[in-house]
Amino acid sequence: MFHCPDHRPRAAVLPALAVIAVAGGAALVTAALPGWLAPTPFHQDAADVAAPGLPPDDDIAAWLLDFGPSPAALPATAPGDAIALQPPPEDHAWQHFDLPPHLASTPRTHDVVVASGDTFIGVLVGLGVAPDDARAAVTALKDVFDPRRLRVGQALEVAVDPAQRRLERLVFAPSALQTLELARKDDAAFEVQVHTTELVLERALTHARVDRSVDHAARRAGAPAESVQQMLEVFRGHVDFRRQTQPGDELLLWYDRERLPDGAVMRGGDLHYARLDIGGRTLEAFRFEHDGRTEYFDRSGQSLRRFLLRQPVTGYRISSGFGMRRHPILGYMRMHNGIDFAAPTGTPIHAAGDGRLVRVGRNGGYGNYIRIDHGNGYQTAYAHLSRFARGISTGGRVRQGDLIGYVGSTGVSTGPHLHFEVIRNGRHVNPLTVAQPPATQLAGDALRRFQRHVAQIDAILKREQERTLVMQTTSTRLAARSDG
Ligand SMILES: [Zn+2]
Numbered sequence: 001m002f003h004c005p006d007h008r009p010r011a012a013v014l015p016a017l018a019v020i021a022v023a024g025g026a027a028l029v030t031a032a033l034p035g036w037l038a039p040t041p042f043h044q045d046a047a048d049v050a051a052p053g054l055p056p057d058d059d060i061a062a063w064l065l066d067f068g069p070s071p072a073a074l075p076a077t078a079p080g081d082a083i084a085l086q087p088p089p090e091d092h093a094w095q096h097f098d099l100p101p102h103l104a105s106t107p108r109t110h111d112v113v114v115a116s117g118d119t120f121i122g123v124l125v126g127l128g129v130a131p132d133d134a135r136a137a138v139t140a141l142k143d144v145f146d147p148r149r150l151r152v153g154q155a156l157e158v159a160v161d162p163a164q165r166r167l168e169r170l171v172f173a174p175s176a177l178q179t180l181e182l183a184r185k186d187d188a189a190f191e192v193q194v195h196t197t198e199l200v201l202e203r204a205l206t207h208a209r210v211d212r213s214v215d216h217a218a219r220r221a222g223a224p225a226e227s228v229q230q231m232l233e234v235f236r237g238h239v240d241f242r243r244q245t246q247p248g249d250e251l252l253l254w255y256d257r258e259r260l261p262d263g264a265v266m267r268g269g270d271l272h273y274a275r276l277d278i279g280g281r282t283l284e285a286f287r288f289e290h291d292g293r294t295e296y297f298d299r300s301g302q303s304l305r306r307f308l309l310r311q312p313v314t315g316y317r318i319s320s321g322f323g324m325r326r327h328p329i330l331g332y333m334r335m336h337n338g339i340d341f342a343a344p345t346g347t348p349i350h351a352a353g354d355g356r357l358v359r360v361g362r363n364g365g366y367g368n369y370i371r372i373d374h375g376n377g378y379q380t381a382y383a384h385l386s387r388f389a390r391g392i393s394t395g396g397r398v399r400q401g402d403l404i405g406y407v408g409s410t411g412v413s414t415g416p417h418l419h420f421e422v423i424r425n426g427r428h429v430n431p432l433t434v435a436q437p438p439a440t441q442l443a444g445d446a447l448r449r450f451q452r453h454v455a456q457i458d459a460i461l462k463r464e465q466e467r468t469l470v471m472q473t474t475s476t477r478l479a480a481r482s483d484g
Helices: 015-023 046-050 058-067 120-126 131-141 214-220 225-235 444-483
Strands: 029-032 082-085 108-113 155-161 166-175 178-184 190-196 200-209 250-259 265-278 281-290 293-297 318-320 323-326 333-336 339-342 348-350 355-362 368-375 378-385 403-406 417-424 427-429
Touching: 120 131, 120 155, 131 166, 131 178, 131 190, 200 214, 200 444, 214 225, 214 250, 225 250, 225 265, 225 281, 250 444, 265 444, 281 444, 355 378, 368 403, 378 403
Parallel strands: none
Antiparallel strands: 029 082, 108 155, 155 166, 166 178, 178 190, 200 250, 250 265, 265 281, 281 293, 318 339, 323 333, 339 417, 348 403, 355 368, 368 378, 378 417, 417 427
């Protein structure tokens, strides 16, 4: 460290600034402001400048007055900003001096929040850590954390020995479940510890009265977003949530959730049961595994899944509906016996329902074409495909949602789209409005197994609701007592 003989020793109390002054030689120099030196906005006098994060120290103030910029000339600054410092007069010589005792060896702990553009090394150097030491620390961290994943807003706890310009400890939590602690082991090495929090998996019940909407009510009553989303999907096609709900309707969800040991819910898991009492009718959904597939059934054992999906491509709009229209290429009015989805070439196409592939190949104006027989007199067809999915060939079996091919523009077509048809008993019908049989009706052994499952859930929910009711009654009584 260095010292100006005309003044009291001071430079070494600001290791970062000392470096600045020396490194700049006789020229105007710039350097990164250490985090503790950059209150926002920069204060009006040098003592204030020095104060944040440091004990009051006349030396710091004096150093800044002698060699620092004029406080009035400083714009508002933030950690990491560069400031220009005037070099000392040419007749000043710099010498080593000892640190004031109160600053000599006590590690200083800084709480830092990562800002846009920050790097680990930049932050550490900004706090007075020597660049070599900062690099060694980041290297030690690399086994458990990729420094490029450092995100804006991340809180860091950094202990620095200002005298030695060494990092002593770095603690941060890259996620709610993980805390990393880097600590100095000896002069040359760091030790990294990973502290992991185990999530608690539990089953929870949410009962809500519908206010604005079903999902809003469920979220407000504490159900996790994932479970609410599952509920909406389960009942899709059975309820029009925007039209059919009204204030006073109720819902009950029973689901898995994962939470931190301190209670904060991290995410919802499987939805095991849902009940909606809306518009005077009750809908129930029981999660049940059958035939190698987990799906939701009503109390009678009928699947809530649609027999046929409405949209074999997800997220794309219908560009042409079912019915009479002017043909885009032939120019005259004719029947459009399916619906078109405008989607880019290569968009995955999914089987609308379980079934057998009765035709896979070229089919005239349809181009690459797939037809599936779903039983019950229902078939679906998919046209203009760019190609078929692996393993898809005539005679094979598919399940609802299986990938069967990709959108294209083969055959007579003006551009990439999926032409989708539903054929019932040999006649083309509107895929959006055709009545559908239930996807699955449980029978025999499966139905008996399902009925036992339903009885179990009924018993559990009854117990849970009684417990909740007792709690509610108790708190109501207590409230009444405190009122009186
Ligand atoms: Zn079409």
